[in-house]
Amino acid sequence: MVWQRSNLTRWLGNRWLQLSAVLLFAGALRFGQLATVPAGIFHDEAWSSAKAFDLITGMAPAQVYFSENNGMDALHIYLIALLFKFTGPLAWGSRIISALMGTLTVAATYWLVWELFADDRKRHALAISAAIVYCVMLAAIATARSGWHSPSFALLAGVSVAALLRGRRLNRRGWFVLAGALVGLAQYTYPSARLLPVWVIVIAFLDLLLRRGQRRQVLVNYILAALAGVIVFLPLGLFFIQDPQWLFERAQQTGAAIDLGQNILKTLLSFIVQGSAENLHNLPGRPLLDPVLAVFFVSGLGMCVLKLRAARVVLLSGIVILSLAVVLTESAPLMRRWTAVFPLMAVLVAIGLITVMNAITDRSPTRWGQVAAGILAGVVLCIGAGWSIGDYFGPYAANPQLFWEYDSGITQVADHMRGQPDKQFFLTPYDRFYEVVRLTLAEQPREPIQSYNGMACALFPAKTNRVTEWLVINEKDQRTLLLLKQIYPAGRVVWRLNSPVGAYARAWQVPAGETAHFQLARAVTTNFGDYAQLTGMELPAEVKAGEGVKLRLAFENRQVFTQLYKVFVHLRGPANDVVAQADRAWCDKTLNEADWRPGDILVEDYELIIPAGTPSGDYPVVIGLYHEATGTRLPVVTAEVKHDGDSVTIGTLHVR
DSSP states (O other), X not given: OHHHHHHHHHHHTOHHHHHHHHHHHHHHHHHTTTTTSSOSOOHHHHHHHHHHHHHHTTSSOOOSEEOSTTOEESHHHHHHHHHHHHHOOOTTHHHHHHHHHHHHHHHHHHHHHHHHTTTOXXXXXXXXXXXXXXXXXXXXXXXXXXXXXXXXXXXXHHHHHHHHHHHHHHTXXXXXXXXXXXXXXXXXXXXXXXXXXXXXXXXXXXXXXXXXXXXXXXXXXXXXXXXXXXXXXXXXXXXXXXXXXXXXXXXXXXXXXXXXXXXXXXXXXXXXXXXXXXXSSSOTTOOXXXXXXXXXXXXXXXXXXXXXXXXXXXXXXXXXHHHHHHHTSTTSSOGGGGGGGHXXXXXXXXXXXXXXXXXXXXXXXXXXXXXXXXXXXXXHHHHHXXXXXXXXXXXXXXXXXXXXXXXXXXXXXXXXXXXXXXXXXXXXXXXXXXXXXXXXXXXXXXXXXXXXXXXXXXXXXSXXXXXXXXXXXXXXXXXXXHXXXXXXXXXXXXXXXXXXXXXXXXXXXXXXXXXXXXXXXXXXXXXXXXXXXXXXXXXXXXXXXXXXXXXXXXEEEXXXXXXXXXXXXXXXXXTSOEEEEEEEEHXXXXXXXXXXXXXXXXXXXXXXXXXXXXXXEEEEEEEEEEETTTOOBOOEEEESSOBOSSOEEEEEXXXX
């Protein structure tokens, strides 16, 4: 029995087994219920996955930096693309990669501490404690589960500095080269990574100061690291030289119009007193550490300041330098800019915890003293874990603001359509190319849905040839559902989605074979190039000079447009001059040409503003269609009204 207990103790004390257990726990926290907590897909994570999908399908060229979406670094997107190579498109692809990076950062935290405190006889205890603290930090969990780019930076920051410290410890240049390459690679992750080389430079100066007799060797080591970093960074660097605005774009957003003193105070308070008010990655107002872990954070910080050693200088300088990304933002303390600091905070908590445990065992150097110290560590870490898990899966997940922060509504709408590939769908007012919608629907092959802005126009088939649904986001579009009830009285609401404050979306379903009950005041037939046919119009009889007048036009599609056309509406003067006009693409520029299909009717209002001082009289109203890029008009094939070959006069407006 003694032998078995001894073997069990040694087995449980194996550091690789302990680290594996922590990693499994970290993975459970980051991957558990990943598709439902938080509910929905935040726009930036959806954009990243959509861009990755475009890369693997050849719809987008490979780039070292993506200037769309306000500028996005590339590594996270390429990792998603690699995932899609094996799985196909996944709406949660970005979130899966972030969760993986967040889990691996737990191991990186362990390695960083292992190398940083290589001379400490309790470095494993320090390393495993720091890994556990980072594993259970609410902010670390929230950022890893949000599909954000920054967890990749946190991982590369940790492993690059750990490799550098290992090179210092073993005096092997290969590790310096690897560290430099990782620092260069980190520049492809997140804008805050631009501060990582500054931290490495501080470490280099510290080495030069402490190893004066080996300065040449130290210089060679860091020059090799710098060269490796420059080589890896070179493609991105050349891009920034050619387009320097993207190097400074985020910095300008970050550093403009800030109160530096206030931001420093907010940043300091957010460690243990008052955290970020954002909903996206935090429980509003919650500091980074709960009260129990905060006690040991302060203790660890005090130990580092009072007993300053090289390792502690490296640690503290990293916290200060990487926190500048938070200090210099308008909305400090913004959690996602701080991701690489979380592991370093965990190290301070671990230092404080081990310091207290050492005090207990020094005062009581018996087996019971060790048991008491171990119980203390277990209780502290369990409280920290329970507090974060409870906050994240409790009040954070239940925060009603996340419905909008994470586009939960439109995500559920897209899920509803994805599950019914045989139906015809119209979506309003969101565009079908909105990243959440496009990526969700790409998971299952289907005919493209049709989308338009129902607040600007109406789009419907003259006769449904199969079961058809309109997904109306009536939180934004209060017009379409009322109109559909008039056009298709046989239809009905078959699906409802409510937001925390009321109705969000409704699905109006129309059976196959239903004819649209729609007619404007005046029926008229004019064929434009066999593409679109004017079927009806409503035109007021008169208008006062200086005021506006609205007219309504209805077109039926005859064949799919391959190019974008605009409708022009002119009020012509006696010399055929244009007195007033309304020119715009269909549906106020929200209708893709492929979404207006043969047999579909498009109804839209146009407003003519009559200039003040326009002489009274009767003015002809002329309409036509022209190509947006070339200005070429579609010819009039047939018309029941007066025309001149590429435009028709639909009536007369009296100006008084």
